Amino acid sequence: MSETAHDLPADERHACLVAERVLGAKAIPWDINGRQGVVDAMLLLPDGKKAAFEVTKLAADGALQIDSILAKDGYSWPSPGRWWWSIEVGSPYDIPRLRKCYTRIALMCERHNVDSPYVLWRANYEDVDLTWLIEQSSSDMHGYPSVPAVEGDIKRDAMVVPSGRGGGVDRSLSGLNSALDRALMRPHMARHVEKIAKAEADEYHLFVPLHFTALPFSVAYGIMEGDTLPPEPPPIPSSITHLWLAPQYSQRVILWTPSGWQQHFPYSNSSNGGR
Numbered sequence: 401m402s403e404t405a406h407d408l409p410a411d412e413r414h415a416c417l418v419a420e421r422v423l424g425a426k427a428i429p430w431d432i433n434g435r436q437g438v439v440d441a442m443l444l445l446p447d448g449k450k451a452a453f454e455v456t457k458l459a460a461d462g463a464l465q466i467d468s469i470l471a472k473d474g475y476s477w478p479s480p481g482r483w484w485w486s487i488e489v490g491s492p493y494d495i496p497r498l499r500k501c502y503t504r505i506a507l508m509c510e511r512h513n514v515d516s517p518y519v520l521w522r523a524n525y526e527d528v529d530l531t532w533l534i535e536q537s538s539s540d541m542h543g544y545p546s547v548p549a550v551e552g553d554i555k556r557d558a559m560v561v562p563s564g565r566g567g568g569v570d571r572s573l574s575g576l577n578s579a580l581d582r583a584l585m586r587p588h589m590a591r592h593v594e595k596i597a598k599a600e601a602d603e604y605h606l607f608v609p610l611h612f613t614a615l616p617f618s619v620a621y622g623i624m625e626g627d628t629l630p631p632e633p634p635p636i637p638s639s640i641t642h643l644w645l646a647p648q649y650s651q652r653v654i655l656w657t658p659s660g661w662q663q664h665f666p667y668s669n670s671s672n673g674g675r
Contacts, residue, residue, distance in 0.1 A: 408429050408431075408432070408440065408441070411455060411457065411609055412429075412440045412441065412455045414609075415440075415453075415455040415607040415609065415644070415646070416429075416440075416441050416443075416453070417666075418607075418644070418646065418653060418666045419443055419453060419605070419607065419644070420443075421666045422653070422655070422664045422666050423443065423445060423446070424445075424446045425443040425444055425445050425446065425451070426443070426444040427441045427442070427443055427444075427453065428441060428442045428443075428444065429441050430442050430453075437594075437595060437598065438595060438598075438599065439452045439453055439454045439595050439596060439599050440453060440454050440455050441453040441455075442599075442601065443603075443605065445602075445603070449602035449603060450601045450602050450603075451601055451602065451603035451604070451605050451642070452596050452599035452600075452601040452603070452604050452605065453605045453607065454592050454595055454596050454605070454606055454607065455607045455608075455609070456588065456589065456592045456606070456607075456608060457608070457609045457610075457611060457614075458583050458586070458608055458609070458610055458611060458614035458615075459611030459613050459614050460611070460613035460614065462491050462492045462493070463562065463611050463613040463614075464611065465492040466489055466491070466492050466495075466562050467562065467611075469492060469495055470489065470495075470560055470561065470562065473560065475559060475560055475561055476557035476558060476559055476560055477499070477502065477557060477558045477560050478503075478557055478558070479549035479550070479555065479556060479557050479558055480502060480503035480506035480507060480549075480558060481503070481506050481507050481510045481549065482510055482548060482549055482550075483506070483510055483515075483543045483544055483545050483547065483548065483549060484543070484544045484547040484548065484549050484556045484558070484559075485502075485506050485541060485542065485543050485544070485549075485558040485559070486541070486542050486544075486558065486559045486560075486561070487502060487539065487540070487541050487558055487559070487560045487561070488539060488540045488541075488542075488561060488562070488563040488564060489539045489560060489561070489562055489563060490537070490538030490539045490540075490562075490563040491537070491538045491539070494537045494538060494539045497529075497532065497537070498533075498537070498539060501529035501532075501533070502541065502558070504527075504529055505517050505527075505529055505530055505533060505541060506541065506543060506558075508520060508525070508527065508530065509541075509543055510543065510545075512525075513545070514543075515542060515543040515544065515545060516541070516542055516543070517530055517533055517534060517540075517541055518534060518540075521534040521535075538563065539563065540563070562613075565612065565613070565617045565620075566617060567617045567618055568618050569618055569621045569622050569625075569626075570616075570618040570619050570621075570622040571622050571626050571628055572622075572628060572631065573619065573622050573623065573626070573628055573629070573630040573631065574631060575616065575618060575619050576615075576619050576622075576623070576630045576632075576634075577630070577632055577634065577635050579615040579616055579619045580615075580634055580635055580636075581635045583614060583615060584635065584636065592606065593606070593637050593639060593640065596639055596640060597637075597639035603641045603642055604639055604640050604641045604642065605640075605641070605642040605643075605644065606636070606640050606642070606643050606644065607644040607646065608643070608644060608645055608646065609646045609648070610623070610645055610646060610647040610648060611648050612624070612647070612648045612649060620647065623645060623647045623650070623652070623654065624647040624648075624649060624650040624652070625650070627652075627663070629654065629660075629661040629662075629663060630654070630661055633656065633660075634656050636656070641657070641658060642655065642656060642657050643655070643656040644656075651665050651667050651668060652664070652665055653665075653666055
């Protein structure tokens, strides 16, 4: 990659490195030195062609903000009581109040020997913070009475993480297109597509890092852990010739080209060819 790559944000540098490894290309940072409204990079391809390369993340509303805030805290808060606690955060707007009230709620639960605030709420225990947590927030708490917060020299802080997801898995990826159709309609996507369309290039690549919340769980997990390729072309504007989907926590990247879908494993020691 060009030595000016340090001028790009980390996610764009990462995407450029993936493209270089998969395509044997050289990435030239482009959205630097005061250029306005241009793609993030240009790829110089082995056959002499040039590809416009634009990177944009997809995530559920608030998901990236939750990650950023919790990462600064090391995904942990001071232990509230005698037990170890886990806290799942469903919205960034919950965090300020959770910081203030999680200790009180945990201590209430420990005092009544219940491992979940929901149990107290079901028992009609009256407390404004408890009511807020169960009825108004999208977050949750769980205590582990058998795991002490302090055990000899071991001190366990409360674990604070984004809310988990679950459900069935779309192993055929038959639901990908409808999920992509909705995701690509998000307002910020139009700006990135416009930048690609204005570029002077032979190919037009959109690289999408997929946060684990970006698509419905069934599809997201199918891309992340499966080895199936989507059965249909993606619903992308005609100005885009190549679509990269790079799911979080996965070794796999899938790539749409005019010849069809491919999968690659650019994070392994030897990148697999597409199929």
